[in-house]
Amino acid sequence: MSKINDFSKISSCLSSLSTEEKKLISENIIELKYKKGENICKQESFSSCIVFINKGFAKVYIEHKEKNFILNISHKGDFIGLSSLFYSNTFMYSVASIEDCYISSINKNIFTQIISQNAKFASEIMSILNNDTSMYFERFISLTQKQLHGRIADAILHLSNEVYKSVKFNFSLSRRDFAEFTGMSTESAIRILKEFHNDRIINLEGKTMEIISMELLLKLSELG
Amino acid sequence: MSKINDFSKISSCLSSLSTEEKKLISENIIELKYKKGENICKQESFSSCIVFINKGFAKVYIEHKEKNFILNISHKGDFIGLSSLFYSNTFMYSVASIEDCYISSINKNIFTQIISQNAKFASEIMSILNNDTSMYFERFISLTQKQLHGRIADAILHLSNEVYKSVKFNFSLSRRDFAEFTGMSTESAIRILKEFHNDRIINLEGKTMEIISMELLLKLSELG
DNA sequence: GGAACGAATTGACAAATATCAATAAATCTT
DNA sequence: AAGATTTATTGATATTTGTCAATTCGTTCC
Numbered sequence: 001m002s003k004i005n006d007f008s009k010i011s012s013c014l015s016s017l018s019t020e021e022k023k024l025i026s027e028n029i030i031e032l033k034y035k036k037g038e039n040i041c042k043q044e045s046f047s048s049c050i051v052f053i054n055k056g057f058a059k060v061y062i063e064h065k066e067k068n069f070i071l072n073i074s075h076k077g078d079f080i081g082l083s084s085l086f087y088s089n090t091f092m093y094s095v096a097s098i099e100d101c102y103i104s105s106i107n108k109n110i111f112t113q114i115i116s117q118n119a120k121f122a123s124e125i126m127s128i129l130n131n132d133t134s135m136y137f138e139r140f141i142s143l144t145q146k147q148l149h150g151r152i153a154d155a156i157l158h159l160s161n162e163v164y165k166s167v168k169f170n171f172s173l174s175r176r177d178f179a180e181f182t183g184m185s186t187e188s189a190i191r192i193l194k195e196f197h198n199d200r201i202i203n204l205e206g207k208t209m210e211i212i213s214m215e216l217l218l219k220l221s222e223l224g
Numbered sequence: 225m226s227k228i229n230d231f232s233k234i235s236s237c238l239s240s241l242s243t244e245e246k247k248l249i250s251e252n253i254i255e256l257k258y259k260k261g262e263n264i265c266k267q268e269s270f271s272s273c274i275v276f277i278n279k280g281f282a283k284v285y286i287e288h289k290e291k292n293f294i295l296n297i298s299h300k301g302d303f304i305g306l307s308s309l310f311y312s313n314t315f316m317y318s319v320a321s322i323e324d325c326y327i328s329s330i331n332k333n334i335f336t337q338i339i340s341q342n343a344k345f346a347s348e349i350m351s352i353l354n355n356d357t358s359m360y361f362e363r364f365i366s367l368t369q370k371q372l373h374g375r376i377a378d379a380i381l382h383l384s385n386e387v388y389k390s391v392k393f394n395f396s397l398s399r400r401d402f403a404e405f406t407g408m409s410t411e412s413a414i415r416i417l418k419e420f421h422n423d424r425i426i427n428l429e430g431k432t433m434e435i436i437s438m439e440l441l442l443k444l445s446e447l448g
Numbered sequence: 449g450g451a452a453c454g455a456a457t458t459g460a461c462a463a464a465t466a467t468c469a470a471t472a473a474a475t476c477t478t
Numbered sequence: 479a480a481g482a483t484t485t486a487t488t489g490a491t492a493t494t495t496g497t498c499a500a501t502t503c504g505t506t507c508c
Binding site: 015048053062063064069071082083084085087092094111112115116117118119120122123125126127129130131132133136137139140141143145179183210224 | 235286288289290291295299307308312316317333336339340341342343344346347348349351352353355356357358359360361363364365367368369407430448
């Protein structure tokens with residue numbers, strides 16, 4: 001595919017690379033398209049690349065027996081695979097596109113090499129890692145301290161604020177995905193979504209969700 | 225307190241520092257003792273230092289309303305506060321000693337500065353961060369996919385394998401702490417611990433725990 | 449040494465949540 | 479467009495787990 005010259009379009013953190021480092025990356029990057037439903041990364045498989053999402057949405061999830069736990073919905077601007085850096089040569093999670101995805105796949109050795117020689121870049125990657133960690137901590141609180149209604153509220157707020165960045169969005173998660181994102185049974189998730197819809201907190205038609213009352217959602221999240 | 229010359233005694237990752245960097249650290253490090261029950265870090269407070277545990281055990285927990293969620297039991301060799309690096313100027317969690325603790329407190333600006341100039345060191349810190357992340361992922365699975373028995377089994381295995389590094393150990397967690405570590409009510413934790421004791425899976429007397437049947441614990445963890 | 453306090457324990461019960469089964473709706477196949 | 483297959487929904491029920499209250503145990507404090 002076309003050579004990449006303007007790295008700032010990919011990620012702001014790549015702007016701290018030197019000209020040589022940018023060249024190195026552009027020589028070791030592949031642009032790919034994944035159709036909806038395709039597997040981008042497989043947990044436990046060798047993590048030979050760092051993936052960067054240019055367009056589309058993908059679910060990042062941990063597989064455990066027949067059930068998954070969805071960690072996050074990644075989208076434009078997100079890296080995948082950073083958590084294996086300097087720690088493991090395998091992916092700690094699976095990633096599957098839930099909409100057609102355009103990604104850049106960067107050779108991990110190259111990525112690692114650049115981090116090892118460019119400390120500014122390293123600190124920016126660290127910032128991303130810690131941003132993820134702070135999100136995980138919010139998930140822990142949601143999962144352990146809140147009941148179903150609070151968790152669903154948290155999930156909707158997260159999707160609206162962090163993923164789709166709008167109060168009305170067309171989400172590509174199935175009801176099952178939605179449940180796996182909140183750590184509850186599919187039936188419970190459906191029931192509570194319906195309840196929220198009936199109570200005019202959200203308007204839900206199929207996979208189009210609109211937040212009607214942000215105040216109530218925030219209150220539900222707060223009350224747990 | 226005495227000046228520190230042999231950094232490898234503190235943490236192996238400090239061995240990648242240059243002589244100058246070591247000097248810089250030794251000039252900006254303070255050795256402190258915390259008595260059991262004292263607060264080492266307070267969530268939301270300014271994270272002006274990186275803390276390193278030389279001796280003792282401390283609980284790392286997220287505060288939420290009246291309840292806490294214990295992320296981990298930190299001990300000799302663990303850093304505290306790395307998750308705020310390049311991301312936040314406040315602590316993302318609280319830390320309290322559950323046994324007398326001897327710690328080294330390093331000025332965060334100095335720490336940050338060294339990371340920004342020493343990419344090898346940066347990558348070692350990244351390795352620690354990702355190690356933590358992998359632990360968090362295990363917690364997610366335990367919390368969302370397992371019932372109380374599986375979660376208690378996981379907690380015991382974690383304490384034995386990662387924290388006290390022995391099949392028999394004197395843990396300094398209260399029953400409430402234990403419950404907050406597994407995300408359940410204190411009463412449930414007590415009941416299941418007692419059940420494990422009665423079933424000769426563990427031997428529990430007060431705060432001395434001995435694993436009798438590692439096989440059964442692993443099976444309980446596996447079954448969830 | 450006993451009073452006072454908090455931690456640990458136990459039992460009974462209520463609340464929250466999952467499971468199962470039965471449809472209904474949507475999507476894919478041919 | 480009909481049939482087949484998956485996904486979504488609903489209701490009834492069982493299971494899991496938390497809550498509350500009562501009691502015991504252990505420690506601290508005069």
